[in-house]
Amino acid sequence: MSIQIQQVSVKIPLASPKGLDLDAFIPIFHEWIREHRIDNELLIDVADYRHVPNGPGVMLIANEAHYAMDSEGGKAGLLFCKRRDPLGDPEAAFRHALGQAATAARLIEKEASLEGSLTFDTSRIQMRVLSRLTAPNTPATRSALEPIWRQLLAAVGFSGAELISPADSRQPFGLAVHSCAAAPDLAALLTAL
Amino acid sequence: MSDTNNSQTWAQQLGDSIPTPMADEIDAFETNITLRKAGKLDPKIFAEARLRRGAYGQRYDNGRRHDGSKTQELLYPSGDLVKGPETVWDAPGMMRIKSPMGIASNVQLETLADLAEEYSDSILHVTTRQEIQLHFVHIDSTPDIMRRLAAVGITTREACGNSVRNVTACQFAGGCSTAAFDVTPYAKATTYYLLGHKDIQDFGRKFKIAFSGCKPNPCGMAMFHDIGCVAVTKEIDGEVKRGFEFFVGGGLGAVPFQAQLLDEFVPEHELLPLCQAVCRVFSRLGERKNRARARLKFLVKKLGIEEFRKVVAEERETIPEDERWTAYLDDVGVITETPLREGRALEQSAIDGLDDLVRERFEYWRKHNIWQQPQTNYVTATVRLPLGDFTSRQVRMLTDITRKFTGDTVRFTAEQNLVVRHVSEADLPDFYQELADAGLASPGASTIADIVACPGTDTCKLGISASRGLASELEKKFAKRLYQDPEVENLHIKASGCFNSCSQHHVADLGFLGVSRIVDGRRIAHFQFVLGGQWANNGGAYGLAIGAYPSKRIPEVIDRTLAFWKAEREEGEDLKGFVARMGRATIKKQLEDLRKIPSYEEQPDFYTDWGDAREYTIGDLGTGECAGEVVSIVDFGLQDAERRLFEAQLDLEGGKPGQASVAAYKSMLTAAKALIMVFNIDIQEDADRVVADFRKHFHETKRFHDPFAGAKFANYLLKRYENPPSIEDDGLVAREAIDEALLFVEAAQGCYQRMQGDI
Ligand code: SF4
Numbered sequence: 001m002s003i004q005i006q007q008v009s010v011k012i013p014l015a016s017p018k019g020l021d022l023d024a025f026i027p028i029f030h031e032w033i034r035e036h037r038i039d040n041e042l043l044i045d046v047a048d049y050r051h052v053p054n055g056p057g058v059m060l061i062a063n064e065a066h067y068a069m070d071s072e073g074g075k076a077g078l079l080f081c082k083r084r085d086p087l088g089d090p091e092a093a094f095r096h097a098l099g100q101a102a103t104a105a106r107l108i109e110k111e112a113s114l115e116g117s118l119t120f121d122t123s124r125i126q127m128r129v130l131s132r133l134t135a136p137n138t139p140a141t142r143s144a145l146e147p148i149w150r151q152l153l154a155a156v157g158f159s160g161a162e163l164i165s166p167a168d169s170r171q172p173f174g175l176a177v178h179s180c181a182a183a184p185d186l187a188a189l190l191t192a193l
Numbered sequence: 194m195s196d197t198n199n200s201q202t203w204a205q206q207l208g209d210s211i212p213t214p215m216a217d218e219i220d221a222f223e224t225n226i227t228l229r230k231a232g233k234l235d236p237k238i239f240a241e242a243r244l245r246r247g248a249y250g251q252r253y254d255n256g257r258r259h260d261g262s263k264t265q266e267l268l269y270p271s272g273d274l275v276k277g278p279e280t281v282w283d284a285p286g287m288m289r290i291k292s293p294m295g296i297a298s299n300v301q302l303e304t305l306a307d308l309a310e311e312y313s314d315s316i317l318h319v320t321t322r323q324e325i326q327l328h329f330v331h332i333d334s335t336p337d338i339m340r341r342l343a344a345v346g347i348t349t350r351e352a353c354g355n356s357v358r359n360v361t362a363c364q365f366a367g368g369c370s371t372a373a374f375d376v377t378p379y380a381k382a383t384t385y386y387l388l389g390h391k392d393i394q395d396f397g398r399k400f401k402i403a404f405s406g407c408k409p410n411p412c413g414m415a416m417f418h419d420i421g422c423v424a425v426t427k428e429i430d431g432e433v434k435r436g437f438e439f440f441v442g443g444g445l446g447a448v449p450f451q452a453q454l455l456d457e458f459v460p461e462h463e464l465l466p467l468c469q470a471v472c473r474v475f476s477r478l479g480e481r482k483n484r485a486r487a488r489l490k491f492l493v494k495k496l497g498i499e500e501f502r503k504v505v506a507e508e509r510e511t512i513p514e515d516e517r518w519t520a521y522l523d524d525v526g527v528i529t530e531t532p533l534r535e536g537r538a539l540e541q542s543a544i545d546g547l548d549d550l551v552r553e554r555f556e557y558w559r560k561h562n563i564w565q566q567p568q569t570n571y572v573t574a575t576v577r578l579p580l581g582d583f584t585s586r587q588v589r590m591l592t593d594i595t596r597k598f599t600g601d602t603v604r605f606t607a608e609q610n611l612v613v614r615h616v617s618e619a620d621l622p623d624f625y626q627e628l629a630d631a632g633l634a635s636p637g638a639s640t641i642a643d644i645v646a647c648p649g650t651d652t653c654k655l656g657i658s659a660s661r662g663l664a665s666e667l668e669k670k671f672a673k674r675l676y677q678d679p680e681v682e683n684l685h686i687k688a689s690g691c692f693n694s695c696s697q698h699h700v701a702d703l704g705f706l707g708v709s710r711i712v713d714g715r716r717i718a719h720f721q722f723v724l725g726g727q728w729a730n731n732g733g734a735y736g737l738a739i740g741a742y743p744s745k746r747i748p749e750v751i752d753r754t755l756a757f758w759k760a761e762r763e764e765g766e767d768l769k770g771f772v773a774r775m776g777r778a779t780i781k782k783q784l785e786d787l788r789k790i791p792s793y794e795e796q797p798d799f800y801t802d803w804g805d806a807r808e809y810t811i812g813d814l815g816t817g818e819c820a821g822e823v824v825s826i827v828d829f830g831l832q833d834a835e836r837r838l839f840e841a842q843l844d845l846e847g848g849k850p851g852q853a854s855v856a857a858y859k860s861m862l863t864a865a866k867a868l869i870m871v872f873n874i875d876i877q878e879d880a881d882r883v884v885a886d887f888r889k890h891f892h893e894t895k896r897f898h899d900p901f902a903g904a905k906f907a908n909y910l911l912k913r914y915e916n917p918p919s920i921e922d923d924g925l926v927a928r929e930a931i932d933e934a935l936l937f938v939e940a941a942q943g944c945y946q947r948m949q950g951d952i
Binding site (some may be wrong): 045046049050055 | 269283307
């Protein structure tokens, strides 16, 4: 039987974290809720974690997922994380997470109040599968999921991607693009999805 | 794929690693979920069941959220299905996870980290009851969360609801030189003896127990618990015996009570039966109908400590002997937490070898975050967690550190931090560096910068003001080490989002609780300022309410207060002593101009709260679940009235009859206003409006009339309104005003209950 998974996250790093002012994201995310900026998501609240060193920064909470200007491991970027999902086909879960992350990142790039100060670097995109029951961080999970993720990346315009996975088995299984010959920008990525 | 688990569930995967009774309980809870979904279980009953399993509601779970300009409907996919009164099934909630005495092993921590990552937002939040909360969790996920916790020895049973909550104890227990002895085994025995015990299943409200190793230090906080046990020894027949000073009936909340001494020496073998006897008395005689009066403190007050002592002693005699009362005593004294590395002294040369910047940071961290243990060359290090938060990733880095330097456990603290015990002093520079790499080396533990805050408006349904937003702002301010004065540096700040006091603000030097005020038709977040509480002596004294100030002015309120204290204090006078000497009126006068509100046009950001971009509202207040059931905004108002009444009594006792008289009148107005909120949510503080609305909705309709005394109590308010109290009133007038206010507030409680159809 092929592997089935639940919660998936995707993080798209900022091209340059220097321009990042987390304070600005409090009103931005409140406005996204007020204006229902993300179509297929029930947006609920803004969680402020600016006080946590290298933490999730400012978070936009949706009913079944959250979005964050996250700095885990000192790497700032837009994180989309599905908290709740039925077990399902990995390709669909990856596609959905990638699409949601790219949508939010694109909204940030276009956010008027930021005046273009933030852009994203898709060539270092990271994906994680949080559901440890079906996808523990093991070589078997990697051999089951890597081809599916690779295929999706290729389909949306990545080429020559070298993928790395966290060595610590306590961490969720994930694949991060370490280097690649070509990566689509956000607009191209969204079109391809 | 051979080793994937598509067809397995967590229940199957964990199998025998969950003890059978725990597995059965969780299965039963899962069945309740199924029944509720099928409409075969009453929502109120399901609510109490989930609360008793630690699954709590969270802000916006009533399906509404104010976005700053209007209230939006949150259309959760589950539609009309609810998990309690006004609590939509699908709305994310909070999971409270017990950790008795705040103790967690590496494996437990790592499981918590996994759960936070998979079902929550990757944040573990440490509470003032030394436990962990995860937010934004879906009710359907909770059985698996419980199973995964149970597999590593953690229960969420009785984490919320009308039950014995997480038993707390000093985080330094077993590594403290002022303790009479290590209270850990006693607290542990109490936890597991009472957990699920039949005698605690029928309480009217929650019940909290704390253990402290000594009297003078604050760690155990025995003085504001339903039961507070302070370790003492006594020589009996030439032998030193262990026992406890046993306190009962303490509590914070709207009306704070100091615990009273039930017995000055309870021998260790009598600890569990006495706790059980108190629980049985509470279960039998505690208030049921009036939830605001249902905590043990009110029962102790009602009976008086002498009568309460007598009733408990009689109850004790009726309890059948249980071998568990003493079985654990055989293991007391067996050291379960041994250091991993040999204790070696820290040589100055090791510090000198650090580069300048690191050395400076290390020294400042060491100054406040290290606690000398009695065991030679060992220290306990406090890992300060800003606002009690840390991430799943930090947890894994922390367990790497504990595995390398100390062993298997950490303890969460009531100050929302954690401690790592048995660090060899010689390891401190390396230990510090590894904490710093994990973002866990924030200095200033237990200083003015280490602020305690409850969830407040961030996630709590009852939050009125942004306690976390305020705390975050203040942390930033004090992290700059503006106050080099050690007297100032060692003060404590605690902020609660409402007067339920979850941050324990009553025992802070500078305490705050969220309230709101309407000015020129706009609602503005405020904090009531409670000054001069005492964290030492197990939370030995409560602060004095000075007044309500706009949330955005609180940093100035603190600056002004501290400047006044520093300028006017007598030699060696602490803040508490200063407040007592100066009195409320003098301090209040110093802060008078800070009550002013700039116009909306002048300063619109005054009309938002800290960390929130929305224009302030209390429209998001929901139905609280602290009490296990409904706590409405009216309950809140009535509790506030009780608090004011309490302050009136304090004023009278403190020789300020005029102030007492005025405060008593205000308590009546507050109670009336609370009731009026049933009809008019935006009723203002103003006496004319309150009395006019009270006449219209309650007096003329006879809704307030007492079934026996008729209009008598309503007339107390109307009479005072016609003839308002004065600051010149003498003791006799004040006494009468307080007595009348007591009856009026009581009548308001009764009226509200009648309106709810409770009686
Ligand atoms: S003090 Fe009030 S706002 Fe804070 S957690 Fe308790 S009930 Fe909620």
